[in-house]
Amino acid sequence: MxxxxxxxxxxxxxxxxxxxxxxxxxxxxxxxxxxxxxxxxxxxxxxxxxxxxxxKGAKTVVKDPELCTECGKCEEHCRFQAIQNLTPDPFRCEGCGVCAYVCPVGALKLEEVETGRSIVSRxxxxxxxxxxxxxxxxxxxxxxxxxxxxxxxxxxxxxxxxxxxxxxxxxxxxxxxxxxxxxxxxxxxxxxxxxxxxxxxxxxxxxxxxxxxxxxxxxxxxxxxxxxxxxxxxxxxxxxxxxxxxxxxxxxxxxxxxxxxxxxxxxxxxxxxxxxxxxxxxxxxxxxxx
Amino acid sequence: MRIAISATGKDLNAYVDPRFGRCAYLLLVNPETLECEAVTNPGRTVGGGAGIKAAQEVVNQGVKELITGQCGPNAFGILAAGGVKIFQAPGEMVRKVLELYQQGELSELTVPGPSRPGPQGWGIR
Amino acid sequence: MGYQVIISVLxxxxxxxxxxxAVNFAFSLAAKGGDGVLLLDADVEEPNAGLYLKPTLEEVVPVSVPVPEVAKERCNYCGICADFCQFNALAIIPGAILTFPELCHGCGGCSLVCPVEAIQEKPREIGRVEKGRADFLEIWQGCLNVGEAPPVPVTRKLKEGLPRQKGKIIIIDVPPGASCPVVEAIRGSDYAILVTEPTPFGRHDLEIAFQLVQQLGIPHGVILNRAGTEDRAEADNIIEELCSTYKVPILLKIPFSPHLAALGAKGVLFSKVIPYWQEQFSQILSKIKERCSCANS
Structure with a gap:
C-alpha cells in the first residue's frame, strides 16, 4: 500500500x-x-x-459545584486565567491539573474531553x-x-x-x-x-x-x-x-x-x-x- | 538479556515501527530464546513528549539495547542517560530484524535524529 | 463602546x-490620518502582514514562560513531578532527572508538588513581540520561535499592552481556522470581520466562523473576496444566502480581478496604488461603528 x-x-x-x-x-x-x-x-x-x-483529544478541568467551598485557591494558582469567578473556561484551560491539585476538597478534576469526531464514509x-x-x-x-x-x-x-x-x-x-x-x-x-x-x-x-x-x-x-x-x-x-x-x-x-x-x-x-x-x-x- | 524493539504489533511477525515515540508497542525480546513480551507504548497517545514517555518506559524496563527507526534528541538524551544503546533497523518484520541483529548487521545510532521541525517566525524586516 | 475600537479579521x-x-483595511484607515491605527499580527506561527507593509522595527519585547530548574543536590528522584506533568516536560530515570523546557507550558505544577523543594522556576524565551511602523501605521507582531509548541503565550503578550486611548483603532489579523489560538486572538474584540470567498468551501468555513463569533458574542460582518464579476454575478448567491440566514451583513465585496490578484501575489497593497479601494476600505469603519453603537445601546 x-x-x-x-x-x-x-x-x-x-x-x-x-x-x-x-x-x-x-x-x-x-x-x-x-x-x-x-x-x-x-x-x-x-x-x-x-x-x-x-x-477524546485533550484533557480539561471539570468542576463539581456541589463540593466547591469557594476558597478561590484554584483561581489564585492558575497561570492561564482559565478560572474566573470560580468557573473554569474550557477555551483557556491548558489541562495542566494545578487547580485540581490545590483544591482542598477535590471539587476540580482533570478529565478527557471530546475535541472532535472521526468519521468513516463511503x-x-x-x-x-x-x-x-x-x-x-x-x-x-x-x-x-x-x-x-x-x-x-x-x-x-x-x-x-x-x-x-x-x-x-x-x-x-x-x-x-x-x-x-x-x-x-x-x-x-x-x-x-x-x-x-x-x-x-x-x-x-x-x-x-x-x-x-x-x-x-x-x-x-x-x-x-x-x-x-x-x-x-x-x-x-x-x-x-x-x-x-x-x-x-x-x-x-x-x-x-x-x-x-x-x-x-x-x-x-x-x-x-x-x-x-x-x-x-x-x-x-x-x-x-x- | 532482553532487548527492546519499537513495533507495529504484539509479536515477532509485526514490523519494526520506524517512529520510536509513537510506535504502537514496545516488544521486549530475549534474542536467544525469542521469548517476547509486548508492552503498550505509553507515548503513543500523549499530546507532546511521546519520545520522552517511550524512552522512560524502555529505561524503566531495565533493557540496555533498543532497536528502532528514528529517535529524536529528547528520547536520545534519556536513553543515553539510562545507558541504553540504540540500533537502527529497516522497517522489516521483527523476526527478520532480530536475525540481522544477531549477525551484527545493525548499525548503532550515536547521534539523535533531528527533532520535529516547528514553525518559523517571519519577523519584521 | 470603550475607549478604543478592536476589530478582528478572521x-x-x-x-x-x-x-x-487586514493590511489594506489598516493601511487605508491610517492613510486617512486622524485617529491612530494599530495593526496586530496575531498569526504568530506565520506572521506575514510584514511582507506587505515592510515596516521598520522599533522595539522588541521578548516573551517567556517559566520553566523548571532542578537543584540536583536536593532532588531525591521520587518522580512525583514527572508523574504530575501533563506535558511530559520532566523525566526521571534511576539516579537522574531530565527536563525538556520546550515542552513546558509554564503551569508551575512541578515546583508546587515537589516534596523536597528542589524545583525553582526560571524564564525561558519562546518568542517575541515586535513593534514597528510603516508610514503612519503602527504594527505589532507576535512571533513564535522555531520549534515552540504553544503559541498562546505569545498571543497573550501581544494583546497585553494594548493602548487604551480614545479614538484608537486596533485591527487584529487572526490565525486561520477555529482552534484555540483563534479564540485567544479574537477575545475582547468589539467587532469581527469574516473574510470568505464565493465557493462551497468558503461557505462551509464561513458557517464555522459564524458559530465561533456567535459563541463568543462578538458582533460581525462579512467581506466577500474574489466576488463574482458581471458574467458570474450569480456566484455570490452561495454566500449571500448564508449571510441572510444568519442575518449577517456583507460589508464589502472585492471582485475577482487578475490585476488585483497579481498585485497581491507580488506583495503590493492595492489600496495604496488604487485610491478607489482606499476609499472603500475606509468606509467600512463607519459601517462597523454604526453596528457597534446599535448593539451597545
Missing part, C-alpha cells in the same frame, strides 16, 4: 480540488481528509456516513476517512493521526491512499506527512506561496518523504511562477505541472457538479497530466498495479 | 485573503 499526501504551505491553493480530481482518476483509492480544522473534501465527494465516533470513489474538530478545540495533530489510522484500516487491501493534507507547517501537517511515500505540494504563485513552499518542503525532507511540486493558477502571476520554477530547479525538485486559473472550475464547484465534470475543464486536463506523473513516481513498475 | 479557512483585507 502506498500513501500519497497533497500538501501546501498555506490554505486556499487548490489542494482539495486537486485531491478530488485525483480520486476520480484513480477510480478506486482510499481517501482521507487530514485538514481537520477546516475540512472541505467531503463537499466534493458527497459521502455517505457509515460510522461516526467522538474523539463515496463513489472508494472509502473515505475524515473528521471534524470542535470549535475552539486544540490538539488537531492527534485527530489527524486518528484519521490516518482509520484510512490505513480501510485501505488494508487497497493499493493507494490519497490524503488531503493539512495546511501550514505545524503539528497537523507533520501528522499528515509522516510515514507517507510521496507528497505533491500545490503551490500558489505569490511571495507568500514561495515562502510556504520552502517551509513545507523542509518538513517533507525531514521526514524522508519524496516530494513533487505543481503550481496552481500559474497564469495569475507569471513572474512568481518563474521564481517558483527556478527554486524547484535549484532544489532539484520536479515541477510536474502548471494548472491555469480556470473560472470553469469555480462553476463546477458552485453548481456542485461531479468531480468528473471538473476533469473536463482546461484545468482538469492539466490535473490529469499531473496525476500521470504522480502515478509513475509512486508505481515505477507500471500503473497496471492500480 | 476566516474559517486559509487562503481567503484574510491578511490582504
Amino acid at each position: 502506498r500513501q500519497l499526501v497533497i500538501t501546501s504551505g498555506k490554505g486556499g491553493t487548490g489542494k482539495t480540488t486537486v485531491t478530488a480530481g485525483f480520486l476520480a482518476l484513480a477510480w478506486r483509492a482510499v481517501s482521507a481528509d487530514a485538514d481537520v480544522d477546516a475540512p472541505n473534501l467531503h463537499l466534493l465527494l458527497h459521502p455517505k456516513v457509515l460510522e461516526e465516533k467522538g474523539f 463515496t463513489k470513489y472508494g472509502p473515505f476517512s475524515h473528521a471534524r474538530l470542535y470549535i475552539g478545540a486544540e490538539a488537531s495533530g492527534k485527530l489527524v493521526t486518528e484519521v490516518r489510522k482509520n484510512a490505513e484500516k480501510l485501505g488494508e487491501s487497497e493499493k493507494l491512499i490519497i490524503i488531503d493534507g493539512a495546511p501550514g507547517i505545524g503539528c497537523p501537517v507533520i501528522a499528515s506527512l509522516s510515514g507517507t511515500d510521496l507528497t505533491l505540494i500545490v503551490a500558489e504563485p505569490s511571495v507568500s506561496g514561495l515562502h510556504d513552499l520552502e517551509r513545507v518542503l523542509g518538513v517533507a525532507r525531514h521526514f524522508g518523504v519524496d516530494a513533487l511540486v505543481c503550481i496552481n493558477k500559474y497564469d495569475l502571476c507569471p513572474e512568481m511562477t518563474g521564481e517558483i520554477a527556478h527554486y524547484c530547479l535549484r532544489e532539484n525538485i520536479d515541477l510536474i505541472g502548471k494548472i491555469p486559473f480556470d473560472p470553469a472550475v469555480l462553476d463546477v464547484m458552485e453548481q456542485e457538479r461531479s468531480v468528473e465534470s471538473l476533469l473536463q475543464t482546461e484545468a482538469g486536463k492539466v490535473i490529469e497530466k499531473v496525476w500521470d506523473n504522480v502515478i509513475s513516481r509512486l508505481f515505477p513498475d507500471g500503473r497496471e498495479t492500480l | 476566516s474559517g479557512k486559509g487562503g481567503t485573503g484574510k491578511t490582504t483585507v
Whole structure:
C-alpha cells in the first residue's frame, strides 16, 4: 500500500480540488481528509456516513459545584486565567491539573474531553476517512493521526491512499506527512506561496518523504511562477505541472457538479497530466498495479 | 538479556515501527530464546513528549539495547542517560530484524535524529 | 463602546485573503490620518502582514514562560513531578532527572508538588513581540520561535499592552481556522470581520466562523473576496444566502480581478496604488461603528 499526501504551505491553493480530481482518476483509492480544522473534501465527494465516533483529544478541568467551598485557591494558582469567578473556561484551560491539585476538597478534576469526531464514509470513489474538530478545540495533530489510522484500516487491501493534507507547517501537517511515500505540494504563485513552499518542503525532507511540486493558477502571476520554477530547479525538485486559473472550475464547484465534470475543464486536463506523473513516481513498475 | 524493539504489533511477525515515540508497542525480546513480551507504548497517545514517555518506559524496563527507526534528541538524551544503546533497523518484520541483529548487521545510532521541525517566525524586516 | 475600537479579521479557512483585507483595511484607515491605527499580527506561527507593509522595527519585547530548574543536590528522584506533568516536560530515570523546557507550558505544577523543594522556576524565551511602523501605521507582531509548541503565550503578550486611548483603532489579523489560538486572538474584540470567498468551501468555513463569533458574542460582518464579476454575478448567491440566514451583513465585496490578484501575489497593497479601494476600505469603519453603537445601546 502506498500513501500519497497533497500538501501546501498555506490554505486556499487548490489542494482539495486537486485531491478530488485525483480520486476520480484513480477510480478506486482510499481517501482521507487530514485538514481537520477546516475540512472541505467531503463537499466534493458527497459521502455517505457509515460510522461516526467522538474523539477524546485533550484533557480539561471539570468542576463539581456541589463540593466547591469557594476558597478561590484554584483561581489564585492558575497561570492561564482559565478560572474566573470560580468557573473554569474550557477555551483557556491548558489541562495542566494545578487547580485540581490545590483544591482542598477535590471539587476540580482533570478529565478527557471530546475535541472532535472521526468519521468513516463511503463515496463513489472508494472509502473515505475524515473528521471534524470542535470549535475552539486544540490538539488537531492527534485527530489527524486518528484519521490516518482509520484510512490505513480501510485501505488494508487497497493499493493507494490519497490524503488531503493539512495546511501550514505545524503539528497537523507533520501528522499528515509522516510515514507517507510521496507528497505533491500545490503551490500558489505569490511571495507568500514561495515562502510556504520552502517551509513545507523542509518538513517533507525531514521526514524522508519524496516530494513533487505543481503550481496552481500559474497564469495569475507569471513572474512568481518563474521564481517558483527556478527554486524547484535549484532544489532539484520536479515541477510536474502548471494548472491555469480556470473560472470553469469555480462553476463546477458552485453548481456542485461531479468531480468528473471538473476533469473536463482546461484545468482538469492539466490535473490529469499531473496525476500521470504522480502515478509513475509512486508505481515505477507500471500503473497496471492500480 | 532482553532487548527492546519499537513495533507495529504484539509479536515477532509485526514490523519494526520506524517512529520510536509513537510506535504502537514496545516488544521486549530475549534474542536467544525469542521469548517476547509486548508492552503498550505509553507515548503513543500523549499530546507532546511521546519520545520522552517511550524512552522512560524502555529505561524503566531495565533493557540496555533498543532497536528502532528514528529517535529524536529528547528520547536520545534519556536513553543515553539510562545507558541504553540504540540500533537502527529497516522497517522489516521483527523476526527478520532480530536475525540481522544477531549477525551484527545493525548499525548503532550515536547521534539523535533531528527533532520535529516547528514553525518559523517571519519577523519584521 | 470603550475607549478604543478592536476589530478582528478572521476566516474559517486559509487562503481567503484574510491578511490582504487586514493590511489594506489598516493601511487605508491610517492613510486617512486622524485617529491612530494599530495593526496586530496575531498569526504568530506565520506572521506575514510584514511582507506587505515592510515596516521598520522599533522595539522588541521578548516573551517567556517559566520553566523548571532542578537543584540536583536536593532532588531525591521520587518522580512525583514527572508523574504530575501533563506535558511530559520532566523525566526521571534511576539516579537522574531530565527536563525538556520546550515542552513546558509554564503551569508551575512541578515546583508546587515537589516534596523536597528542589524545583525553582526560571524564564525561558519562546518568542517575541515586535513593534514597528510603516508610514503612519503602527504594527505589532507576535512571533513564535522555531520549534515552540504553544503559541498562546505569545498571543497573550501581544494583546497585553494594548493602548487604551480614545479614538484608537486596533485591527487584529487572526490565525486561520477555529482552534484555540483563534479564540485567544479574537477575545475582547468589539467587532469581527469574516473574510470568505464565493465557493462551497468558503461557505462551509464561513458557517464555522459564524458559530465561533456567535459563541463568543462578538458582533460581525462579512467581506466577500474574489466576488463574482458581471458574467458570474450569480456566484455570490452561495454566500449571500448564508449571510441572510444568519442575518449577517456583507460589508464589502472585492471582485475577482487578475490585476488585483497579481498585485497581491507580488506583495503590493492595492489600496495604496488604487485610491478607489482606499476609499472603500475606509468606509467600512463607519459601517462597523454604526453596528457597534446599535448593539451597545
